[in-house]
Amino acid sequence: MIRVLLADDQALVRAGFRFIVGSAPDIEVVGEAADGAAAVDLARSLRAEVVLMDIRMPGTDGLEATRQIADDSELSGVRIIILTTFEADEYVFEAIRAGASGFLVKDTEPEDLISAIRVVARGDALLSPSVTRTLISSIARRGPAQPVDASVLSVLTDREREVLAQVAAGMSNDEIGTALFMSPLTAKTHVNRMMAKLGARDRAQLVVIAYETGLVRPGLS
Numbered sequence: 359m360i361r362v363l364l365a366d367d368q369a370l371v372r373a374g375f376r377f378i379v380g381s382a383p384d385i386e387v388v389g390e391a392a393d394g395a396a397a398v399d400l401a402r403s404l405r406a407e408v409v410l411m412d413i414r415m416p417g418t419d420g421l422e423a424t425r426q427i428a429d430d431s432e433l434s435g436v437r438i439i440i441l442t443t444f445e446a447d448e449y450v451f452e453a454i455r456a457g458a459s460g461f462l463v464k465d466t467e468p469e470d471l472i473s474a475i476r477v478v479a480r481g482d483a484l485l486s487p488s489v490t491r492t493l494i495s496s497i498a499r500r501g502p503a504q505p506v507d508a509s510v511l512s513v514l515t516d517r518e519r520e521v522l523a524q525v526a527a528g529m530s531n532d533e534i535g536t537a538l539f540m541s542p543l544t545a546k547t548h549v550n551r552m553m554a555k556l557g558a559r560d561r562a563q564l565v566v567i568a569y570e571t572g573l574v575r576p577g578l579s
Contacts, residue, residue: 360385360479363406365397365423366441367415371464375410378468385475394423401427401436408475409438411458413449421453428457428559437478437560454562460484483561508571513555519573521548525561526568 362379364372364387376387388404391397394411395418401409409427413420420440427433437459442449450461459478462471474484511519517538524534534545549561558564568574 361388361406363389363409365391366412367392382472394418397423398426411438412441424458425456459560523574525564526574
């Protein structure tokens with residue numbers, strides 16, 4: 359059973375998500391928070407596996423709450439899906455850097471919401487091609503917020519660098535397998551090894567690392 363925490367300052371929005379999420383036989387809503395501070399506290403006490411986090415809330419907003427959860431070693435298994443009104447949200451880049459595993463617009467179809475929860479619960483990132491393009495555009499427009507020394511990539515093999523470049527383009531394991539002539543399982547193995555070597559929580563942060571180190575440059579991928 360996947361344990362989910364809802365964090366949104368609007369009670370009606372939470373009620374809607376609770377109804378949708380609760381309809382899935384393998385997902386359980388274990389708590390609700392009306393602001394970011396409460397979301398962090400409940401993530402700790404309820405041991406939720408996935409947090410649906412509204413990015414704009416009074417007091418501690420979703421961005422700061424995401425950062426606090428990601429920085430807490432005891433919550434390393436918690437995955438965060440940011441809820442936003444538009445995929446082109448200005449906070450896409452910062453939220454991914456802070457530790458979010460992906461984004462969903464609030465008018466997402468119910469079946470897509472349930473699928474997204476399952477995706478991040480198993481450790482994958484939820485980055486649609488449009489969100490990936492937004493992330494890349496953000497980096498291109500203002501540059502890396504905190505440039506990373508390219509030498510951090512020295513721990514990767516040449517093959518892993520090739521896979522990382524494909525991840526940065528928003529490609530799935532199946533697509534990477536096709537592009538690099540390997541099985542999807544082999545692609546997934548490379549991705550998991552890279553996350554371990556680079557200390558990345560998931561694929562979303564691998565995308566950021568690829569651009570911040572200069573391995574891939576906006577417009578040249």
